[in-house]
Amino acid sequence: MKKILVICMYDSIHSARWLAQFKDTDYEFLLFPSSPHRRIRPELKALLGNSGAASYNLFPLSRLFGLPFWIADKFFGNLIRGSLVRIAAKTFRPDLVHALELQNAGYISLQAFGDRSRPFKLMVTNWGSDIFWFQQFPQHLAKLKQLLKIADYYSAECSRDVALAKRLGFVGKAMPVIPNAGGFGQQELEQALRPSDARSKIAIKGYQGWVGRAVTALEAIESISGSLSDYELVIYSANLKTIRYAREVEKRTGLRFTIYPKGAMSHRQVLELFAESKIYIGLSESDGISTSLLEAMAMGAIPVQTATACCDEWFTSTGVAIHQIEPGIVAAGILRALELSEDPMNATVNRETIRRKANASEVSKIARTFYEL
Incomplete structure (x- = not known):
């Protein structure tokens, strides 16, 4: 069974819809919160446990520490959550770490892994404004370049954003361009x-x-x-x-x-x-x-x-x-x-x-x- 560590927003419908596409696969997911969620999105909560063939589990105690750790990391530059993600990766031993969105999940991944050697691959997903808007701010631009440098895979829902990622130094594999939130039934x-x-x-x-x-x-x-x-x-x-x-x-x-x-x-x-x-x-x-x-x-x-x-x-x-x-x-x-x-x-x-x-x-x-x- 392939293991995927997903860093994502627990209160986002986009996270839930993305993950729901895999519920009849044999993947094992461990989810880590990237934002100060006050609640877990009902559609995501419905996946937890063995949802079909796949299994979805939350990182221990992560229901509780989303908001306080987000506040603390405003002062510590994602140091706390980056350390916890490293612990999650060490204990879960994923085949792949997937950061869903860049300014939260991506920057946590950058803090967690940086240029460290790792036995797994890193995938980052652009949710829309992640590069297009934030590239105009020098501090974000520097972080985006660093993150794209260490990413093995990159996905976006616009061809525009694939071109932007490459312009900022991404040299890994670009995944097919598809809507991040899934499609219409x-x-x-x-x-x-x-x-x-x-x-x-x-x-x-x-x-x-x-x-x-x-x-x-x-x-x-x-x-x-x-x-x-x-x-x-x-x-x-x-x-x-x-x-x-x-x-x-x-x-x-x-x-x-x-x-x-x-x-x-x-x-x-x-x-x-x-x-x-x-x-x-x-x-x-x-x-x-x-x-x-x-x-x-x-x-x-x-x-x-x-x-x-x-x-x-x-x-x-x-x-x-x-x-x-x-x-x-x-x-x-x-x-x-x-x-x-x-x-x-x-x-x-x-x-x-x-x-x-x-x-x-x-x-x-x-x-x-x-x-x-």
Whole structure:
């Protein structure tokens, strides 16, 4: 039985979905926390123990020390968790250590192993902004170069990020480019797409802060409010700043917003929102593949997405890529997307792109080759 030590975020759906792809294999997984989790994601918790043929276990006491050790390591440069990862590797004796994400799991791996000789291989996975965004900061750039130097394998969900890793000095094996969170099942891909005249909503990702730019989307919407009065504007995963700004726009324009805070909608509800929406708007200064972008394409909502989400690898003329996050440019993109939504072929082409590049069965087959090294 092959042993895999996975350093990952216990509270991340991406971690859970990645690991779930291996539950009917004969791998033995030991999981080590990379972030200050307050809880273990239910989908990950469901895997623990013998889940099918594979076994998934947490590093001892790791349910308890995620937050305090994360705080301590802010002062000690990942020294504590790096030492614990070395202990985990020494006792578990893995064939492979896999760091899921770079700024937490990757940097812990760098502290743990550095240039030390080791009997196992190291794989690192870029989750999106890990290189694209953080390379602009000198301290992160230095760490990224060091980490990529010691990594044997590297995976990313954008070809853009594979090129960036090589530019920063990675000389190991690049794994196939696939969505990190797995793919879409037959239930989603076989669901009939609603025609445009049966779609009455506009979906807006509500992140504002760090790299999310939902307020700019709302500024754009306000500037063309007269063209959007017939739509229900649905903001999901909204934080407080987005909610407050949306309420102000409502008062000034008379537009109707339905708002769901972050975590208020299930995955199934988000998919249903996209199935009922003409367009989806997602703005971010940095991203890998935006999962929301893929979900919108799968369910027939025409995307208005910042180009930072590797849009050119997923659509050309069947969506709108935003290259400058400015209200006027976003407003023009929204109006263009509404035009595109009137041609059913655009939604059909996007669905077929997802079926070809992001169906769960094919993505899982490729993912399983990652550990057959």
